[in-house]
Amino acid sequence: MTCREKDDDATSEFIDTSWIELYEDEEKYYTMFYPEKASEIKVNMLYINKENELEKIGENMLYLNPADKINRMDLVKLIKETDKLDNIQYKLTGIRVYNIDLNHTDLKHFMSNPNKYDFTTEIRNMEDYVLKPTINCLQDVNRIYILFTEDTLHEKKTGRNNNSTNHHQTKRIKFNIDHKKTRKKR
Numbered sequence: 001m002t003c004r005e006k007d008d009d010a011t012s013e014f015i016d017t018s019w020i021e022l023y024e025d026e027e028k029y030y031t032m033f034y035p036e037k038a039s040e041i042k043v044n045m046l047y048i049n050k051e052n053e054l055e056k057i058g059e060n061m062l063y064l065n066p067a068d069k070i071n072r073m074d075l076v077k078l079i080k081e082t083d084k085l086d087n088i089q090y091k092l093t094g095i096r097v098y099n100i101d102l103n104h105t106d107l108k109h110f111m112s113n114p115n116k117y118d119f120t121t122e123i124r125n126m127e128d129y130v131l132k133p134t135i136n137c138l139q140d141v142n143r144i145y146i147l148f149t150e151d152t153l154h155e156k157k158t159g160r161n162n163n164s165t166n167h168h169q170t171k172r173i174k175f176n177i178d179h180k181k182t183r184k185k186r
Contacts, residue, residue, distance in 0.1 A: 090148035
């Protein structure tokens with residue numbers, strides 16, 4: 001054994017590291033209050049009929065890769081897959097993201113006065129969207145809301161509307177081939 005190894009052994013006998021382990025054990029209970037990146041988010045599709053009534057609600061899970069990033073192509077794919085329900089075509093009306101971005105220090109203020117906080121964001125352009133880190137225990141509250149309304153233009157194109165009183169008539173024109181000249185009637 002060298003002189004240096006003897007010094008290391010002697011030093012390790014005098015340093016007490018048990019307090020670090022004790023701190024880490026206590027800290028396990030509070031990890032749920034630290035912000036983390038989301039790896040998945042629930043998506044709710046809200047379907048509104050012609051009378052502006054909420055007709056149906058659908059729910060999917062969107063897996064985020066990389067974490068905290070809503071990929072544009074994944075969102076477009078989800079919209080294309082869900083814009084038709086029960087043989088009724090719907091059009092996209094809006095997309096909103098509900099993302100709670102509180103720190104553990106703000107949690108007490110939020111509980112006493114939740115009306116001061118607004119966590120919704122409207123997505124106007126179909127681009128990648130980065131979520132803000134959320135407290136671990138509130139990750140399940142984050143959502144994407146996709147609003148669909150019944151597409152009345154698609155209905156007219158396909159002729160599905162039975163209440164329509166539009167009767168198209170074809171105007172018939174007869175030509176008299178015996179007279180070679182055209183005369184204007186007066």
